[in-house]
Structures are given as C-alpha cells and as structure tokens.
Amino acid sequence: MFWPDKLDQPHALHYLPDLARALVVLADSEASWGRAWNLPSPKPLTGRQYAAAAALDGRTRVSAVPKLALRTACLFETQARDVTEIFWQFDRPFLIEASAIEPTSDS
Template sequence: MTYVDDVASTLVAAAEDERAWGRAWHVPAAPALSVREVAGRACAAAGVPRPRLSTMPAPVLWLGGVFDPLARELRETQYQFRRPFVLDSSAATTMFGIEPTPVGEAIVETVGGLARRSGTRAAATPSAP
C-alpha cells in the first residue's frame, strides 16, 4: 500500500529535480501488509467491526470476468492480493530524502479524510493499531 501524500511528495520532488527526469521511480512505501491487515486496521481506526474477508477462487473470478469488466481486470492483478507484493523504493528515498509515512498514521489520516468527505464521524485516533 502506498499513501497518497507520499505519491504527491515523490511526484513534486521528481518534477523539480532534473536529475530525476527520464527514469521511473517507485514511491517510498511502508513495509508490505496483507489486505486483511490493512482492512482490520482501517476498521479499528474508524471504530467499526472488523470485516469478514475471504478470497474468491480463481475459477469463480474467471467466470465473473466473462460478464463483468472489473472482474476480468482483477484476474490479471490477483497475484498482488494472493502473496506479498513488495517493491524496492530505496532509490527514491536516497535521491529525494522522502521516507514513507508510517502505516498507522496513513490509515488514520485516510479514514478521517473519507469520513469528513462522506459527512460521517470516524473514531480515528492519533495512531491506528
């Protein structure tokens, strides 16, 4: 998971530094967590019950893709959800000095922002578990 503020910081830094031009950069990201762990932390920050999550078997996802374009696209990216999806962002951290936002802080800020946008009240605390 990559926090949107870290994406913005990296884009600005890469645009402002001519040494960055002409190559791809991985945005600094906190250590990889499972979707289940991120969902659990987000629910804790929002003060709602933990979700019941399950995986969709590949044949069911394939069949769904016959009828639904989103399911069809998920067939091609499901590997990102079935095992750790880790990338090396050390080059951007070294070049721009950008450290990833801690996961707990990113979740609290994201849940709070979504709650404000939807007009609900989240129980987000200064640090998510």
C-alpha cells in the first residue's frame, strides 16, 4: 500500500456513505443553511495505522510516497495528479474540528 508523504502524521479519514447521510440531514434542516460545516470523522489514523487496519492478511506493507515521486508519476498517471492537489493534507496532521455537528454527551 502507498501513502502520500509521512506515514506517522495523523489524518482524519471519512467514509463516503457517512458523509452523504450527514449532508442530507444538513440540507434538510433550514437551521443549517448559510454556514459552512465540518463533518466529523472517526479518530484520525496515521498511514501505518491505516495499513494495519486494512491488512486482511496481517502482512500488508505500507510505503511513503514522496512529493517528487508523485509529481513524476503525474507525467504518466492521471490519478496521481489528484493526489498532488491534496498533498498538503498528508505532510502535517490533518484533523477535523466538528463540534458544531457532533452529538454531545447530553444528547
């Protein structure tokens, strides 16, 4: 498995069906209109943690892909271009602050 840049930076990941459900709920509530929303994610994982969680055989290896390698890959692979556009999310912690939408312990 390949991971952009640093393997030990925490990264908030989302599951697309969960995001879709949250967006439907927000769109259906007039109280949510007119402002930006950060949608919550599970606990952020590092590249190493993600690889370990995704390993079906228990032996999946993960390799960091440096920015220069991704830029070079862009010459041959169009999907690599998409990753270079979001590379900034992987070279430092990428965390989501979503307290405005997350349920509180009082709910």
